[in-house]
Amino acid sequence: MADKTRGSKIKYRFLKKWRRPAAALLALAVLLGGICYRYFLFMSQTVYRESTSHLSEILRKSDNMLNHLVSRNQMLLHLWNDFLKNASSEEQIRSSLNEMQKETGCAALYFLASDGSCMTQDGEKSSLGSQTDLDTQLFAGEDVVVNAVLPGKPQMLVFACPEMSGTYRGFAYDAIAIAYYNDTVLNAIDNSAFEGTSHNYVVYPDGRVVLDSEADGENGSEESVYNFLAELRSSSNLSDKAFDALSDDFAQGRDGSKMLTLHGTRYYLVYENTGIQDWIMLSLVPVSVVNASMDTLWHRTVEIVTAIACLLMVLLIALIVHRSRDALRRRDTEILYRDELFTRLSRNVDDVFFMLDAETSRTDYVSPNIERLLGVPLEQVRQDIRALRALHPKDSPDHDKNFLAGIQCGEQSEWDADYAHQQTGERRWFHIVAMGSEVAGRTKYILVMSDRTADRKINQALSEAVAAAEAASRAKSTFLSNMSHDIRTPMNAIIGFTTLAVSNIDNQERVKDYLTKTLSSSRHLLALINDILDMSRIESGKLHLEETEVNLAEMLHDIKTIVSGQIYAKQLELYMDALDVADEDVYCDRTRLGQILLNLLSNAIKFTPAGGTVSVRIRQLAGTVRDCAQYEFRVRDNGIGMSPEFAQKIFEPFERERTSTVSRIQGTGLGMAITRNIVEMMGGTIKVQTEKNRGTEFIICLPLRVQTGSRREEKIAELAGLKALVVDDDFNTCDSVAKLLTRVGMRAEWTLSGREAVLRARQSIELGDPCRAYIIDWRLPDMNGIEVTRQIRSLNDDTPIIILTAYDWSDIEAEAKAAGVTAFCSKPMFLSDLRDTLMTAIGHMQTADEQDILPGKNADFRGRHILLVEDNELNREIAMTILHEYGFLVDIAENGAVAVEKVRTSDPGRYDLVLMDVQMPVMDGYTATQRIRALKDPARAAVPIVAMTANVFEEERKQAFDCGMNGFLSKPIVVEELIDALKGIMH
Numbered sequence: 001m002a003d004k005t006r007g008s009k010i011k012y013r014f015l016k017k018w019r020r021p022a023a024a025l026l027a028l029a030v031l032l033g034g035i036c037y038r039y040f041l042f043m044s045q046t047v048y049r050e051s052t053s054h055l056s057e058i059l060r061k062s063d064n065m066l067n068h069l070v071s072r073n074q075m076l077l078h079l080w081n082d083f084l085k086n087a088s089s090e091e092q093i094r095s096s097l098n099e100m101q102k103e104t105g106c107a108a109l110y111f112l113a114s115d116g117s118c119m120t121q122d123g124e125k126s127s128l129g130s131q132t133d134l135d136t137q138l139f140a141g142e143d144v145v146v147n148a149v150l151p152g153k154p155q156m157l158v159f160a161c162p163e164m165s166g167t168y169r170g171f172a173y174d175a176i177a178i179a180y181y182n183d184t185v186l187n188a189i190d191n192s193a194f195e196g197t198s199h200n201y202v203v204y205p206d207g208r209v210v211l212d213s214e215a216d217g218e219n220g221s222e223e224s225v226y227n228f229l230a231e232l233r234s235s236s237n238l239s240d241k242a243f244d245a246l247s248d249d250f251a252q253g254r255d256g257s258k259m260l261t262l263h264g265t266r267y268y269l270v271y272e273n274t275g276i277q278d279w280i281m282l283s284l285v286p287v288s289v290v291n292a293s294m295d296t297l298w299h300r301t302v303e304i305v306t307a308i309a310c311l312l313m314v315l316l317i318a319l320i321v322h323r324s325r326d327a328l329r330r331r332d333t334e335i336l337y338r339d340e341l342f343t344r345l346s347r348n349v350d351d352v353f354f355m356l357d358a359e360t361s362r363t364d365y366v367s368p369n370i371e372r373l374l375g376v377p378l379e380q381v382r383q384d385i386r387a388l389r390a391l392h393p394k395d396s397p398d399h400d401k402n403f404l405a406g407i408q409c410g411e412q413s414e415w416d417a418d419y420a421h422q423q424t425g426e427r428r429w430f431h432i433v434a435m436g437s438e439v440a441g442r443t444k445y446i447l448v449m450s451d452r453t454a455d456r457k458i459n460q461a462l463s464e465a466v467a468a469a470e471a472a473s474r475a476k477s478t479f480l481s482n483m484s485h486d487i488r489t490p491m492n493a494i495i496g497f498t499t500l501a502v503s504n505i506d507n508q509e510r511v512k513d514y515l516t517k518t519l520s521s522s523r524h525l526l527a528l529i530n531d532i533l534d535m536s537r538i539e540s541g542k543l544h545l546e547e548t549e550v551n552l553a554e555m556l557h558d559i560k561t562i563v564s565g566q567i568y569a570k571q572l573e574l575y576m577d578a579l580d581v582a583d584e585d586v587y588c589d590r591t592r593l594g595q596i597l598l599n600l601l602s603n604a605i606k607f608t609p610a611g612g613t614v615s616v617r618i619r620q621l622a623g624t625v626r627d628c629a630q631y632e633f634r635v636r637d638n639g640i641g642m643s644p645e646f647a648q649k650i651f652e653p654f655e656r657e658r659t660s661t662v663s664r665i666q667g668t669g670l671g672m673a674i675t676r677n678i679v680e681m682m683g684g685t686i687k688v689q690t691e692k693n694r695g696t697e698f699i700i701c702l703p704l705r706v707q708t709g710s711r712r713e714e715k716i717a718e719l720a721g722l723k724a725l726v727v728d729d730d731f732n733t734c735d736s737v738a739k740l741l742t743r744v745g746m747r748a749e750w751t752l753s754g755r756e757a758v759l760r761a762r763q764s765i766e767l768g769d770p771c772r773a774y775i776i777d778w779r780l781p782d783m784n785g786i787e788v789t790r791q792i793r794s795l796n797d798d799t800p801i802i803i804l805t806a807y808d809w810s811d812i813e814a815e816a817k818a819a820g821v822t823a824f825c826s827k828p829m830f831l832s833d834l835r836d837t838l839m840t841a842i843g844h845m846q847t848a849d850e851q852d853i854l855p856g857k858n859a860d861f862r863g864r865h866i867l868l869v870e871d872n873e874l875n876r877e878i879a880m881t882i883l884h885e886y887g888f889l890v891d892i893a894e895n896g897a898v899a900v901e902k903v904r905t906s907d908p909g910r911y912d913l914v915l916m917d918v919q920m921p922v923m924d925g926y927t928a929t930q931r932i933r934a935l936k937d938p939a940r941a942a943v944p945i946v947a948m949t950a951n952v953f954e955e956e957r958k959q960a961f962d963c964g965m966n967g968f969l970s971k972p973i974v975v976e977e978l979i980d981a982l983k984g985i986m987h
Contacts, residue, residue: 052257055198055270055290059283062189062200063274069188070159070276073178074143076104077161080176090169097121107153107181111173112160114138119171126150128158128177138162138174145276147210148179155182157211186213199284202274203228205250210279228282237261250280259287337364337439351450356404358436358443373451375423409436409443416452428453491525494518545589545681549707552584552631553830556618559597560826566605567614575615575806578828579736582620582743583629585707592678593702599671600635600698607696608639618828621701628683628703638695647690651676714831715745718842722772723764726750727757727788728804729781733827737775737804740834746773754783758791771799773838775825778805778812786812786819793820800841804829862887864912864986869899869928870948871920875971879915879948882975886982895920896928903932908939912986916965918949918956925949926963933964944985 080100087093097109098121110118116128128148137144144160162175189200202211207229225231229247232238238246238260249256255272268290271282337355352373355365366381407413413434420427433448501514560576567574597616604614614637621630642650651672679686684702724746726737731752738748751757757776764770774792776785785803792801803809803816806827813824825837866888870876876892883890891911893899900923903911914932918925925947935941946967947960957968967981 052268052270055268055283055285056255056257056272058198059200059270059272059281062283063272063281065189066185066202066274066281067276069185070145073104073106073159073180074161076100077143077159077176077178080109081161084166084176093168094121104178105180105184107156107179107184110158110177110179111168111171112138112158112175112177113172114174118177119168119173121168123169125171144175144177147182153181156180157182157185182211186211197286197289200281201225201228201283202279202281203250205253205278205280207231207247207250232260232262235263253278253280334364337444351448352430354445354447354449355439356445356447358445364444373421373428373449374419375421404434404445407434407436407445409438411436429456494522494525545592547587547705548590550586550588550590550593551832552581552586552618553578553828553832555590555594556616556828556830557826559594559601559616562598563601563605566602570605570608571610572605572608573613573807575613576828577615577617577730577733577736577806578830579617579619579732580739581618581631581736581830583706584830584832586629586631586704587707588682588702588704592682596675596678596700597633597635599675600700603671604635604637604639604696608637612638616828625703626683628705631702631704633700633702634697635700636695636697641692641694641696642688642690643692647688650688651686714743714835716835716838717745719772719838720745721747723747723749723769724773724775725757725760725764725771726775727754727780727785728752728775728777729779730777733777733804737829737834740829740831741773741775743831744835744838754780754785754788757788758795761792761797762795765795765797770797773841774799774801775804775834776801778803778807778809786816786821789816789819789821800838802837802841861982861986863889865889865891865910867891867893867899867902867911867914869893869896869914869916869920869925871895871917875917882978886979896923896925896931898922899928900931903940903943904935906940908937911943913982914943914945915969916945916947918947918951918960926959929963929965946981946985 080097083096084093087096101109101121109121110128111120112118112128117125118128119125128146128150138160139162141162144158144162146158146160147155148158149155156179158177158179160175160177165172165174167173186200198213200211200213201209203209207227209225209228212225229243229250232246233243236243238258242258242260246256246258248254249271253273257268257270259266259268261267262284266287267284268287269282269284271280273279274281351367352370353365353367354363356363363381366378368378370376370381371378404413414432416429416431418427418429429452431450431452433450435446435448437444437446497514497518501511501518504510504514556576556578560574563574601614601616608614615635617634617636619632619634621632623630676686679700679702682702684700686698686700688696688698690696724741726734726741726748727750728734728737729752734750734752738750741748749760751760754776757774761771761774774789776788778785780788785805789801789803792799800822801820802823802825803821804825804827809816809824809826816824822841823837825833864887866883868876868879868883868890870879870892871894880890880892891902893902896916899914899916903914916925916929923931929945932943932945933941944966945964946969947965948969948971949956949960950971960968966985969977969981
């Protein structure tokens with residue numbers, strides 16, 4: 001230990017001493033490297049300029065050859081024009097042109113029409129294709145050079161002279177032309193530079209290739225480049241700015257050069273305008289071929305720099321060895337101190353060791369592990385021991401205390417202190433032992449700081465574990481206490497009213513009343529269990545949303561129907577309306593959205609005294625979020641309200657305000673927690689505004705995806721452009737209905753007064769612009785809607801009148817019809833509601849027959865045979881009684897094994913359906929279903945099977961369908977759900 005510490009100390013001192021010389025050597029090495037790098041840049045730029053200049057000279061030579069070829073052929077064409085003017089016969093022309101073709105080596109001679117059709121001297125007709133502005137150039141008398149391809153032949157370069165037109169062998173021509181195959185043209189352009197590695201192109205300004213040495217040469221590539229600029233954009237490293245500059249050079253006909261990478265190979269690109277039409281000639285040459293000499297120079301430079309660096313390293317090592325010998329001699333006294341320290345404390349290597357001078361407080365030694373344990377740089381502590389005081393947390397009482405004061409030689413002092421790790425901020429605890437000692441005639445303090453953080457954390461973890469266990473125990477006790485109270489309340493009612501019903505069996509009215517209350521308590525108990533299961537699914541992450549097509553109008557009307565009984569029984573007023581809802585067909589989980597609104601409405605009804613008001617308002621907000629429309633639902637009541645303290649924790653499970661009023665109202669304290677979780681799962685927000693004894697309002701904002709593909713027809717052709725009058729005492733309702741009328745094609749006006757409505761109706765008739773539809777609220781401040789209807793009818797106005805109401809109109813329907821009301825429409829009014837009501841009012845749609853909400857005895861299943869598989873005798877009796885009421889023939893099986901045997905041995909087609917319990921002794925329902933599906937007889941194996949289980953989790957439903965079941969029912973059995981399921985499977 002001592003030797004290791006001594007070596008580390010010497011190394012540190014040496015490095016400190018020679019830090020400046022080493023830095024100077026490093027700076028020298030960097031300087032040499034910079035000089036070499038600048039030299040390399042200079043050489044690279046020089047080679048680039050020389051290379052591109054040489055390439056431009058070669059390209060210019062090829063350009064001159066191409067221009068010479070064009071000039072020569074245009075001259076020949078002009079000579080042949082003169083010959084054609086003096087030719088005496090077609091045979092003479094054909095013979096002369098054949099000789100000319102042999103002399104020039106061209107591919108063909110043509111008589112050319114402006115539409116691109118042509119004929120050779122031998123009478124062979126063909127077409128050069130429709131060339132851009134060919135007819136314009138020919139009629140302008142311009143010499144034309146075009147690139148063309150004839151079927152079955154290679155690409156050709158065609159020179160045309162339009163100075164003369166005429167007829168040859170019945171073919172009317174506008175010019176004569178001479179054509180050369182592209183490889184012949186390319187052979188005429190010298191391409192022997194750089195050992196044939198250069199690629200030459202002739203292109204149009206937009207990049208289309210006229211001539212390509214790669215496509216037509218002997219070593220041509222298999223794939224031709226059809227557009228050079230497009231090839232550069234897709235396969236080169238040119239930036240957008242550089243590419244745009246190159247495209248602009250081509251368009252303006254400017255010469256230039258660039259270095260680029262194409263298909264992984266670096267090239268020099270040089271280009272210049274040919275002067276032939278608007279063609280540009282360019283050449284690509286690999287940089288590796290041009291810069292072969294530069295690469296050799298660079299390798300030599302690297303070798304020289306490496307040699308210089310090696311020499312510097314050797315010199316540095318020699319200096320280090322030389323100086324280390326001197327350092328060893330100068331540090332003998334210091335080594336004695338280190339030997340004394342490590343002799344005393346050799347076993348405590350994991351602790352931090354200090355040696356301080358008692359007079360000067362200078363740190364003679366500190367162990368290097370202080371950086372690991374406290375995050376303090378070693379040099380910082382060596383310079384000043386007081387650096388450790390800054391690590392004391394500010395709330396520590398030992399922040400400024402000097403524990404070393406008064407310690408004499410041979411004495412020892414101990415204390416505990418805590419420090420914050422300087423790098424991580426972690427709080428660490430130490431037990432410190434300080435000893436006074438005399439070393440080499442001087443008084444020294446030797447400190448040992450023992451890290452006790454691990455022990456402290458273990459004790460803290462044990463304390464937290466105990467606290468967590470106690471909290472869990474309290475939470476369990478609270479849960480059981482709440483559940484015991486909430487479950488016992490409906491259970492007491494069930495047991496009590498059942499006992500009273502048995503005691504008064506002869507009094508039919510009392511028995512009916514008791515059983516009704518028993519049924520209500522049972523439903524409350526089932527709702528409590530469902531809430532607990534929902535919370536369990538939410539906390540375990542197993543509650544999932546299922547998006548389906550939902551019509552908000554239908555859903556709101558259904559919810560209104562569901563709660564209307566509670567509203568009527570408690571003598572409350574329910575007000576529902578919709579504002580600015582442009583999209584009522586959406587995608588969402590209908591069940592969960594309904595659960596949110598029903599939870600809020602149920603609470604509003606429960607906590608609102610008789611005579612109060614409950615309102616629901618839906619509004620479509622402007623804008624979208626993540627391609628979803630934003631909808632705002634407000635559920636408001638003027639009931640007892642909540643205290644501000646309870647409003648802060650209303651969304652926590654099992655929270656109910658304990659007041660004399662609330663204590664008498666049933667509830668689990670789970671509904672609002674479930675509601676908040678579902679809202680957040682749907683991506684929305686929920687907040688509450690409440691005031692004690694003034695009422696409560698819940699505001700929910702939900703993003704819902706709109707059904708854009710199934711938007712219904714809005715306009716009504718018969719009412720297009722006609723005027724309609726809206727009468728309602730609520731401004732928002734008037735504004736919303738007026739907008740809906742505009743969407744169906746009508747002109748909408750509105751008023752807040754019934755008297756003004758009658759006045760406007762009279763004025764409209766007198767001005768010759770009568771209203772063609774009236775939408776009137778039932779309850780207006782000055783007169784009700786029925787009275788407004790009477791007065792409008794007194795004007796001999798037979799316009800359809802629709803009463804808009806948020807209440808049940810059954811009590812006033814006869815009076816309203818007698819007064820002249822055409823139709824009723826329930827709030828909230830959506831576009832579909834308004835459109836259907838208007839269509840009915842003008843006689844284009846009949847009101848749909850009201851459907852039964854519950855299946856009655858008319859659901860006839862007489863003669864249908866069911867196998868009921870249930871191990872519980874009481875459940876069997878209930879199910880059998882219900883099934884017999886609907887005409888079923890029922891067989892019984894006590895478990896899955898019996899059910900399999902009965903199906904296997906029955907006549908094919910005997911059972912129309914099997915009602916299968918899931919959890920049973922001997923054989924469960926899943927196994928029994930799999931055994932039935934595996935029967936050899938297809939008729940027996942295919943019998944419909946419906947699961948009956950008290951486990952209503954989604955994974956249970958999935959398992960039921962995975963094992964081959966056709967349906968899924970939850971226990972306790974709800975008659976409506978059972979009959980609907982049986983009708984769906986058996987009809």
